[in-house]
Structures are given as structure tokens and as C-alpha cells.
Amino acid sequence: MAPVDPHSYTDGAHPVTKHADLAFYLDFAASTIHGSALLTLSAPHSGDLLLDTRNITVHSATTAADPPEPIPFSLAASPDPVLGSALTLTLPSDTTSFRLTFSTSPAASALQWLAPPQTSSGQPFVFSQCQSIHARSIFPCHDTPAARITFSLLLNLPAQLSAVAAARHVTRRDPLPSDHRGACDEATWCATGRIVEEFEMEQSVPPYLFAFAAGGIGSRDLGPRTRVYAEGGEKVLDEAAREFAGVEEMVKVGEALFGPYDWERFDLLVLPPSFPYGGMENPRMVFLTPTVIKGDAAGAQVVAHELAHSWTGNLITNKTNEDFWLNEGYTTYAERRIVEVVQGEERAALNMGIGWRGLNQMMERFKDNMEFTKLKPKMAGIDPDDVYSEVPYEKGFQFLWRIERQIGRPAFDEFTKKYIAKFKFQSIDTETFLEFLKANVPGIENQIDLHLWVEGTGIPPDAMEPDSAIYKKICSLASEFKSGKLPSEDEVAEWNGQEWELYLENLPTDVEASQVTALDERYKLSESRDYEVKVAFLQLAIRAGCKCYFNEVEKCLKQVGRMKYLRPLYSALAKCSSEEKMLAQRIFSEAREFYHPIARGVAESILSKQG
Template sequence: MDPHSYADFSQLLTDSIALDLFLDFERRIIVGSADFTLRQAFSGDFVLDTRDLLVRGAFDSSSPAKKPLAFDISSERHPIKGQRLVLHLPSPTSRFLILFTTSPQASALQWLDPSQASSGKHPFVYTHCQALHARSIFPCQDTPSARFRFSARINIPQEMRAVMSAAHVERLEAIAPGRAVEVFEMEQPIPPYLFALAAGEIACEELGARSRVYGEPGMVKAAAQEFAATEGMIEQAEALFGPYDWERFDMLVLPPSFPYGGMENPRMVFLTPTVIVGDRSGVSVVAHELAHSWTGNLITNASANDFWLNEGFTTYAERRIVEVLDGKERVALHYGLGWNGWEEEIERFKDRPEFTKLKTNQENVDPDEVYSQVPYEKGCFFLKRLEDEVSRPAFDDFLERYIAKFRFTSIDTETFLVFLRDYFPGIDEKVNVDRWIYEPGMPPDAPKPKSGILERVLGMVAEFKSQSESYDEEAWKKYLESLKEEVLGWQALEWQVYLESLPKKVASVMILRDLDSVFHLSRSPNWDLRVAFLVIAANSGFQACYNDIEQALMMVGRMRYLRPLYSGLLDSKDEAGMDLAKKVFAEARPKYHPIARSVVEGLMKAKDGKSNDGKLYEQ
């Protein structure tokens, strides 16, 4: 059922796991135990996923005697799945305990020195388990189909605080000299990739009755101002999709090395600090992670082959929330960005069209390697096409019933299609559903975004392209004057659509020099705008911006920025740019999350002809 897990689906699935985790910052390891409760008693060989774990023992915990259990762990590490752990259960039991220690190189963990944290006083650690990385923290059936409840006791230095994707129960002080224990409970069943933990110097600010923002002390107040409207956003989402089932929607703003815009961990969403700009322009990231509370967290894809069920639905839901907040004219800008992103992926996967399908075949494929905007954007445009065909009221009723039927379950694409066709008989006569799901590329009936605002922005893009193809200084100056008039009413989103729609490479760097001197894009406080401009500068070999590119690559580890900036420098055919990429990565590498390191290493190897592509492309 899942090409990325050793889990045997003819066996029972885990009901709950009780974790005890000792965080050793000096050795950068977690020493832990996991007490498993199965859905009913089982005997025979029980299979779990691990990656680089030292398994120190296994015991039958169903009785006070805790008899040792024999186990085998594969000596060879599969490049995608890791190592298979097989417990030998000689008689029926519903509980067993495993003792383990993580590796300092665990793919889900980033350990930060005090110098890498904002205060400089204490170290910091955080997890990222999507897609296959929970198995590097504790043994588990590491597939989205295996939902489980958990409790956790997190043993940390006394001066620190821990947060999790779970309800905080209590803090126990002075458990041992200089140590404290934070106790958590997650009563709703979640897939393993939503397991989340962070510990360090963490403060918090209240946002509303159900929401709070956490972060390092130096940034938490700015984050609270940025996300002040969160409670209202939750209410708008509930009006669209039904009751919020996770009690709280708290957020943790992580250090700059966090490799994603956000991660939808229930009860404790993780966010990049790059969304804190001061003008609340990062609200769409929060809207996306909030929407996951229904589509992704509540209803989950059964495997990576069905990833669009998470991200296509969530992107559609995010844009419905943004439409309520900002109106139809402005939400078209989000669809415009999505269309641009989709077209980039068509080019990226031109030799691997399998990965422009919604339902993919990822047998022997690392899901991180083919992570892209396809499930987000093609999935969203498919749902918008269905909405346009059946009417919004009918589609809203469909969504309500879909969420009610499959809540707290993991499903595959075929289960969704049965439900769709039962609900809308004859839908295939109006929409070529199989073409959308099983064939590559974007179908010709995809609803292209339209609005007056979007058309004006794209009009300025078209004029830029004309100017850049045949540079004439006088004509270019006139264009700059007209652009200065046009942007007087622009917000950050218009600028983002404009910059991300421009050619990635321009013939005359004089154009970039003038654009930057007028609008100061290379040092914009909005990271999306800054990087969009610097990507063009990198691809064009605009050396005047190389210091700004270096600064950006040293400051943040978000893969939405790293991949296009490094790619631009490496593909620019400018020796100075290629040398800069190698120099910066050698210095910045220790600051990046393990997943981000592999992205850039893949790009470097691809440039040297040693591999096909860098891994991962973040939305």
C-alpha cells in the first residue's frame, strides 16, 4: 500500500505510542523509549521503519515482568526506506517497549548551537518529519496510513522550554539536577509525519481564545503583531469547512534555518521567520497551514502517490479563506502565482512527465526528490474546475460531506474518485476526471485566473519582456516612469506576481541595475520579493548583486529561496557566480537543515554531471 514503508499492512496498526525522550544537546542525540499499544493482541513478526537508529533493546510491556523480545534490524540502509526493524513476538501481546538512540545525523533533527539561536544563550533543536523522517527519531510504521495517538515526556535542560504537536499537560521541575520534563498528550490520531517537537529558549504571546504564537524572545512580539488576525481566520475557515477539531491553533516561529514556509503540525504549526515582514503579507502561509487542519491533518493521503489529496485540497481551501479576507480580485493574484509555478514545474519535469500527474507512481523514488508545486497547483486547479462546473454551493456541500465522511482517516485517490462520482453522477461527462488525475500536464480546460488587477500586472510584465529583448535606453526610461506610476497602488502580492512572471534571465544587466536603483528590490524586507529579484540577478550574472545574494544564502535556509538562488548562480555561465555558489555553500552548510543540505549538494553534483537534479522544491 505504501512504496516508502516496510510496514506490513496485513498486520495490525499501532493504536498509540508512549514516548520518553532525553534530549542530549552536547552529543546531539535523543535517548528514548517507545511503548507501543496495538489495536489488538498479535503474535509473529512485527515490522517497523527506522533510519540510522541504534535499537538498544525490546521488551513485552503487557506484563510487569517485561520479558525481553528478540529483534532483527537490517544491516544495510536502503537509500529511501532506511532499515527494517522486525520484532519477534512469540505469544499474543498488545504492548511492547523499544529502547533506542538517534544518530547525530538524524534526517528529521536540526541541532543549533547557541550562536545560531537569536539570543546566543542556549542551543535549539527542532524536528521536521515530512515525508519519511519520523523513522529517524523513533521506530514506527512510518506511512501516512498508520495514524496513532501519542503521549510524550520530554527531558530537557531546566532553562529551556519544549513545545510539541500535542496538548501540553504539565512541566515537572528538578527531575534531576539541572533538568526538567515537559509532558504532552495527543488524543487525536495523526500520521507519523505530523509528529513535531522543538526545544530551546522559547517565549509566547497570546493571540486569541484558541491561538498563541511561540518563538525565540527576540522575535515573538513581532510575530504576534503579524499574526494578530489569526482567531478571525480560524472562524472564517470554520464557516467554510466545519468545526475545528484540534482545540488549539498555536504557531512556533523557528530560527531562519527552517527549510519550509510552514509545516502544518496539528496544535503547533511551524513557520519560517521570513513571513514576518511587518505588513501581514505572509498571512497566506498561515491560511495554508490552517486549511491543513481539515485537508491533510483531518483527511490524509494514504501514501506519497496521493500527495495531491493533501496539498491540492489545502491550496484550494487556502484561497477560499483568502478570498473571504481580501476579495475575488485579489485572490486571482494567488491563482496567477500558482499558474506561474505550475509552468516552471512543466519545464523541470519535461524529461519525467510522470511527476506532472496527480496520481503518481513513486516506487523506488524518494518523495523528497520529486517534491514540487504540481500536487499543490494542478490539484487546486482541478478542484476549481469541478467547482466551476457544478456551482460553488453544490461544491461546498460536497466538501462538507467529504470532510465529515473521511475525518481522521487516510485515503487514496481511488477512494476519493468513488466518492466524487457517487456524489456527482455523470461528472465524467462534463469534466475529464481521468485526464486530470492520471495523465501528465495541465488539461486544456484548466480555469486560467482572471481579474483586473492581475491583467494590469501582467500587462507591465509583457512590456518589460518587450523592453528587455531589444534594450533601448530611452524607451526603457519611459517604461520605468510608467512602472513607477503603476506600482503606487501595489501591495506585496502584486510585486510578487510581477517579479515571478519576469524572464529568469535578461540580456542587459543595465535593466536590473535601473530596476533595483528605483525600487530597492535586492534588499526588500519582504523575502519573497527580494529573492525573486535576486534569482533574476543570479541567472543573469549581475555581479553587482552578488553580495546581496551571498547575504541571503547565509541568512536563511528556506528551500523556496535556496534552490533557485543556487541554481541561478550555477546555471548563469558566469565563473564568478559559480565560484560564489561553491564558496557560500562551504561556509553556510552547517547552518542548513539536513534536508536543505541535500538539496544544495544535489544541485552541485548535477552541475558536475554526477546526478540528475537537486532534491525538493518547496511551495
């Protein structure tokens, strides 16, 4: 066995899946997918082949021949808590493709099924989130970014719903007897009141970028290659269309900086509030939390980030989660370059300042386990969701910015374009990046301590805070808070959410409850519609022991399932006395069904470690 990825059973000595023909029957009543997958390998193979699964029931494995022959298979009896269960197939000689039929579990870690009372359309809704290692809970696959696939997808759903996917939409049509492919029986597949949405993904992607959603979804055109989709009806679509009006311009800025946009369309799907991330860069169809719609610059910055992934992450993909910084560090760098053009240098500097603060907070979070402050940490046996942090984003950004400062922006821009052109549609590791860097920037290893940046813990001494007047002003106002000085109305007159977020994040950790309430009485931060501001304030309130805000904390934890908010709020409560810990446990037990399984797992892990 030659493992290619600590998070997959994929054997590097064997061929991997290169194409999947998928047919899914969505059973909303049972929160289950009944599926069929015809997998095609990169080369013929005989004997054992391992695939990743989690909580999947495999019904059959057969050859692609006519008539099909059964293929012996076995599922590991006891699942590994991180990896799930290996599915071992014993393939007849020279097999290139084979079919599996299977059913997902209602507990599938990638899927959230929402009942009609949980949605704003009053229709059921389901969506997927496969990063990092959850595609295996939807269909058996080589669930490693090292193995890129193309795919076709048939989604069979109730006719009053519609579906979207991170793939080209081919057609919406009646189900045909020929296309159930064993996912379920023909009568069920073709029953009255069902419809099939057909998709095709011709560009190869890592399995974590497989994505779809189905429900009462509407849409609005934004530009020639951009459209916004949402579940919340006309009002949400109006707001989203306003928020994202500048998206087409952003795509053009991205192309000027990083080369052609290779994914044809850049559509956006606004999900229900339980979506666990700010955004997910699913190609052709970015998934977004509704909390990014707030009418200021910050929402557009999340879109800039997901757009930047079109080059760094989706075109060039990290080979394993240990190289995650190649995705997120490069994308954070690219995001800020787009923001700089679209919103100006000051906005980019604020964004950078919030990131710098976040990176420093991560050093505190991981002070007992500095491995996860490395750009390339060792991840064997570690659940990526448990150690998800800003380190790959912000330390990765700092590393690339350091190189830019060393060689100058024009040379670094040229390097980035060359890097993207060279490795597009490939999955690479950190060593490959470093080799390419050294080959194209001769002598760089004598100017920057590359080893320290990649293998070292903590923040290297040549990392840098952003240099901007507004950033410095906000930091100095924050440091005056301890002596009892609040910022004046004049000083905050021009502030948006990001200025407040930066201010709150930079306040001293040990502030008095009376100071916290005084700040809120003047600026009503606990009532902010901007969750970044609200959550930053509520963390401060919890730390200062202001019990009067616990109602607001509870409301917030029950309204939005984005992990960026759940993680700090649950962590802050769990670090307090037993009363706050019990409060956290109660809120979680009441809110858990509202959370996506990934967010549920993360909250559970926070509460079990510190409870």
C-alpha cells in the same frame, strides 16, 4: 509482504501501531535523543513485525509484561538510501504492545540542533520536521500516513529551557524516577537541573505530523484558542503578535467554510531562520519560518494555508505520498477560499496568479521527467524531498477549481463539507476521493476528464488562469519589460510584496543585465525585506549574469534556510558557468551547518546533479 506505501517497510498484512508512549531525554551536548517507545498495535500479532528507522541505534526490545521479556530484533545491515533501515522484531504470540529503547544520531534527518551562538536567545534549540518520511529518524515507527497514531510524550530537558509539541500540554514538572522507562538511566533522567514537559495527543495523526521543539521559547496570547510562541525574544513576539492578530477570525472563517475546528487549539511557533519550509501544519501547533513576518498580506496567507490543513491534510490525510495532492491541492483551494473572505477577491486572485506561474515553471523543471507533472505520480524508489514541487499544490488546486466551476460554488461547498465529515481522522487515496466524487456528483465523469486530470502529464486544457484586473495588469507590465519599459512610480504605488513577486516571476527569461540593474536602481528590490521579492529578483539577476548581486545572493543563502529560496537560487547558480557553480559550492560548504538536514540534502542533490 503486502506493502501499503512505497515509502515505508510497513507490511499491510500485519497490524500497525495505533498508540505510542514516548519518553525522550534530550542530550543537547551530543545532539542526541535517548528514547523509549512503548508501541501498542491495532491487533495482537505473533512473529515478524517491520518498523521504519533511519540512523537509529536500537538498544533493546522487550515485551510490556512485568517482568519484561526480551524480543529478538534485527536492523537491516545496509540502509536503503530513501527508506532507511527496516527494524524486524520477532514478537511472541499475541503481542499487542512492546517497548523499544534507542538513541538517535546527530545526523537524524528530522532534527536540527542549534548551538547557542546560532540562536537569538543564546540558548540551545532543537526542532523536528517529520514530513515526509523523517519521523523514522526520531523513533522506530510505522512511518506511513496510512497508519495513524495517538501518543503521549515526555521530554526531559535542561530546566532553563521550555518545550512545545503538536499535542496537548499536560504539565511541566520535575522528573520522576518512574518515568525514564529505560530511555536513559534513572540518575541521568532525574539529575539536578532537568525538567520534564509532558504532552498528550488524543486525536490520531499520521507520523509525519509528530512535532516538537525545545529551547528558550516565549509566548504571547492572540485569542481564546490561539497563542504565538517564538525563540527570538520580546521583539520577535511583538512582531509576530502583530502579524498574526487576525488568526482567531481566520479560524472562524475556516469553520464556516469547512465545518468545526476539531483540534481545540491553533497555536503558532515561529522558528529560527533555518526552518526549511514556509510553514508546517503540525496540528494544534503550526511551525512557521520567521520570513512570513513582514507586515503585509502574504504572511497571513501562509497561516491561512496551514490553518486549512486542519481540515484537509490533518483530518483527512493522503494515504501515501503518491496522493500528496489530496493534502496540498485541497489545502491550496481551501487557503484561497479563506483568503478571499479575509482579504478579498483581488488578493485571492494574486495568490492564484503566483500559483499559476509556479505551475507553469514546474512543467519546465520536469520537462525530462513528466511523471512528476501528474497529480498521482509513481513514487517507488523516489525520495519525496527530491521531487517536492508546486504540482500537487497548484494542479490539485486547478482540478478542484475546475470541479467548482462545473457544478457551481454552493454545490461544491456542500460536497467539500460532506467529504470532510465522511473521511475525517482517516487516510485515503486518490481513488477513494474519485469514487466519493462520482457518487455525490452523478455524471461528473462525463463533464470533466477525471482520468486526464489525475493520470495525465502536463496542464490539462481546461485549467484556467485567474481572471482579475490587477493580475492582468501586472502580467502586461511584465511583458513590456523586454522592450525596455519599466513600470512607473504611479503604477507600482499600491504594490505590496505579492504584486512585485508576480511581476518578477512573469518577466521574460532572457533579459539584459543593464535592464535588471535599472529596475533595481529605481525600486531597490535586491534590498527588499520581503524574501519572496528579494529571491525572485536575485534569480533574475543570476540569469542575466549580474555579478554585482552575488554578494547579496550569498548573504541570502546564509541567512535563511527555507527551501523555497534555497532551491531556485542554488539551481540558478548551478545552471550558469563554472564560476557560478564554484560560487554555489563554496557558499553551500560554508552554510551547510546552518541548514536543517532536509534542506542540506536538497541543496546537495541540486549541486551534485548539475555541478
